[in-house]
Amino acid sequence: MLRAVGIDLGTTKAVIAALRRGEPLALAGVDGSPIVPAVMGRSPEGRVLVGHAAAGAPREGELCTPDGQPYTAVERMALFLALLKRQAEQALGEPVRRAVLAIPVYFGQAQIASLLEAAQMAGLFVLRLVQSPLAAGVAYGLGRPGARPQTILVFDLGGGCLDVAVLRLFHGAVVPLALCGDGWLGGNEFSDAIVAHLIRQLQAQRELVLDETAAARQRLRRELRVYAEQAKVALSILEQTSLHVPGEVLGLPGEIGEVLTRAAFEGLIGPRAEDALALAREVAEASGVPPEGIDGVLLAGGSSQVPLIETALERQFPRAALLRGLNPVLGVAQGAALLAGTLEWVECPNCSLANPIEREACQRCRAALAGEERLFCPECDLPNDARRPICWKCGASLRQAREVRREAPTCPVCGAAVQAGAASCPACLRPLGKGDAGGPRCPACGRAAPAGASSCPACGTLLAPFVGGMASHSLGLAFPDGRMDVLLPRGQALPSPRPALREVRTLADGQTELEVPLYEGEHPWARENARGALHLHLPEGLPSGTIVEVAFALDRDGRLRVGASLKGDASADVEAILHWPV
Numbered sequence: 001m002l003r004a005v006g007i008d009l010g011t012t013k014a015v016i017a018a019l020r021r022g023e024p025l026a027l028a029g030v031d032g033s034p035i036v037p038a039v040m041g042r043s044p045e046g047r048v049l050v051g052h053a054a055a056g057a058p059r060e061g062e063l064c065t066p067d068g069q070p071y072t073a074v075e076r077m078a079l080f081l082a083l084l085k086r087q088a089e090q091a092l093g094e095p096v097r098r099a100v101l102a103i104p105v106y107f108g109q110a111q112i113a114s115l116l117e118a119a120q121m122a123g124l125f126v127l128r129l130v131q132s133p134l135a136a137g138v139a140y141g142l143g144r145p146g147a148r149p150q151t152i153l154v155f156d157l158g159g160g161c162l163d164v165a166v167l168r169l170f171h172g173a174v175v176p177l178a179l180c181g182d183g184w185l186g187g188n189e190f191s192d193a194i195v196a197h198l199i200r201q202l203q204a205q206r207e208l209v210l211d212e213t214a215a216a217r218q219r220l221r222r223e224l225r226v227y228a229e230q231a232k233v234a235l236s237i238l239e240q241t242s243l244h245v246p247g248e249v250l251g252l253p254g255e256i257g258e259v260l261t262r263a264a265f266e267g268l269i270g271p272r273a274e275d276a277l278a279l280a281r282e283v284a285e286a287s288g289v290p291p292e293g294i295d296g297v298l299l300a301g302g303s304s305q306v307p308l309i310e311t312a313l314e315r316q317f318p319r320a321a322l323l324r325g326l327n328p329v330l331g332v333a334q335g336a337a338l339l340a341g342t343l344e345w346v347e348c349p350n351c352s353l354a355n356p357i358e359r360e361a362c363q364r365c366r367a368a369l370a371g372e373e374r375l376f377c378p379e380c381d382l383p384n385d386a387r388r389p390i391c392w393k394c395g396a397s398l399r400q401a402r403e404v405r406r407e408a409p410t411c412p413v414c415g416a417a418v419q420a421g422a423a424s425c426p427a428c429l430r431p432l433g434k435g436d437a438g439g440p441r442c443p444a445c446g447r448a449a450p451a452g453a454s455s456c457p458a459c460g461t462l463l464a465p466f467v468g469g470m471a472s473h474s475l476g477l478a479f480p481d482g483r484m485d486v487l488l489p490r491g492q493a494l495p496s497p498r499p500a501l502r503e504v505r506t507l508a509d510g511q512t513e514l515e516v517p518l519y520e521g522e523h524p525w526a527r528e529n530a531r532g533a534l535h536l537h538l539p540e541g542l543p544s545g546t547i548v549e550v551a552f553a554l555d556r557d558g559r560l561r562v563g564a565s566l567k568g569d570a571s572a573d574v575e576a577i578l579h580w581p582v
């Protein structure tokens with residue numbers, strides 16, 4: 001069986017989960033925590049550090065390989081995904097080559113395209129991208145078989161972004177009615193408000209002169225953040241908390257000692273919390289559901305537990321119950337894992353054929369339907385094709401990495417050598433995931449189903465949820481006067497119900513290249529939106545004014561797909577390539 005995991009890719013952290021004996025479990029790393037901070041840094045020797053290893057490491061300046069080449073955005077993402085993949089493999093004791101990725105709603109074409117490229121580089125085949133509030137809806141909704149249909153508002157406030165969605169939950173289906181994401185507004189801003197408050201306190205101490213160099217300010221903020229985070233968490237349960245920051249920590253003669261009350265904290269975060277609540281109102285309005293029509297509010301994300309937010313949401317949606325059935329930090333990853341374990345089909349990225357989930361290569365075109373094996377460069381750490389003799393990025397020899405890989409697999413718990421494919425460790429007897437059915441637990445009869453089973457083999461209960469998607473940004477071209485010509489509007493269901501068609505013309509005899517600027521966003525002036533480009537490669541010898549017909553559509557993952565052909569000559573070869581600069 002090909003093991004698939006669910007990954008919650010937040011802006012500040014990631015969580016991986018997988019189905020074990022039917023339950024979606026968050027997989028902890030070597031440090032015991034399932035939360036992997038999305039940070040990178042440099043070791044004293046100049047090596048790139050990712051995740052926990054990078055906490056506290058210097059992050060200033062550009063990240064470069066040991067031979068001085070900067071890592072691109074896609075390569076940095078690939079390093080992070082490779083770390084998550086390895087963490088999952090260590091926790092499960094078997095290779096992980098497929099994943100369902102839960103992404104923030106604000107992600108646009110540039111982020112989606114570079115994420116998919118990075119996943120492929122890391123050796124992860126993406127079964128599906130799912131917007132994180134929908135994954136939260138799956139985690140919440142799958143556990144309630146037979147319940148009546150419900151309309152819920154998901155309020156997912158992570159560290160660095162806010163996602164809001166109104167979902168309709170049916171038996172076996174999660175359908176978005178409206179959703180919106182804000183990539184700037186996150187729970188970290190609440191901690192930042194406390195940090196700013198603490199710095200004001202320090203500045204008010206007359207005898208104290210703060211070192212105002214950029215590096216010193218950054219260091220001070222970093223130190224204070226730790227205390228601010230603790231205070232924020234404490235104030236979600238307690239009415240007040242004492243904040244004491246000793247002078248040694250600050251490298252200052254003064255110190256901070258005060259009692260922060262919840263009321264004072266709410267005063268500090270008030271404006272940003274109001275922005276977050278305004279987004280919830282906006283999405284509820286866009287869904288067409290009146291406030292009394294919202295049956296429940298599902299809080300997700302580590303920062304949604306702030307009481308100010310909870311009470312304001314309760315006031316806004318008077319009939320809604322606060323739904324508690326979801327782990328706010330792990331729930332999105334668990335929903336992605338449930339989806340990964342119940343998908344019956346895998347779509348070929350090359351020819352779009354739906355293949356049975358157990359296929360490793362497409363039945364029609366032989367394209368790979370699982371992540372390919374990777375070797376990690378001993379110098380720059382980037383994943384490489386396992387057949388390469390030297391690293392494609394830095395040229396280091398991969399011989400050593402290949403030898404390490406040839407060694408027998410080891411038990412993730414005790415380190416004893418285990419036989420490939422063994423069901424449990426011969427030394428510590430821990431089950432190794434092999435033989436685990438890989439599907440979810442049937443909510444009706446409690447049996448764990450095999451991966452890809454759409455219904456419970458024992459009692460017939462429907463297991464595989466239908467999970468819809470919704471375009472979170474408008475996509476279009478520019479009219480000659482510069483206004484946005486919207487092709488695929490925001491709020492459209494995914495995949496696009498029908499393609500949007502446009503005609504473009506060549507401007508010269510024999511023209512073989514045509515570039516069409518694309519725009520993504522809601523601004524009425526095209527140039528104010530995010531930009532991309534469609535490059536068309538045309539056959540030779542076409543006269544000026546030749547019409548090229550272009551069809552635009554979003555796929556189930558929200559990625560733009562384009563097809564192009566010559567008007568009146570469908571057999572002519574027109575290649576269409578999309579570019580979304582990061």
Ligand SMILES: [Zn+2]
Nearest residue numbers: 348351362365
């Ligand atoms: Zn195919």
Ligand SMILES: [Zn+2]
Nearest residue numbers: 377380391394
């Ligand atoms: Zn390398």
Ligand SMILES: [Zn+2]
Nearest residue numbers: 411414425428
């Ligand atoms: Zn063992």
Ligand SMILES: [Zn+2]
Nearest residue numbers: 442445456459
């Ligand atoms: Zn059953």
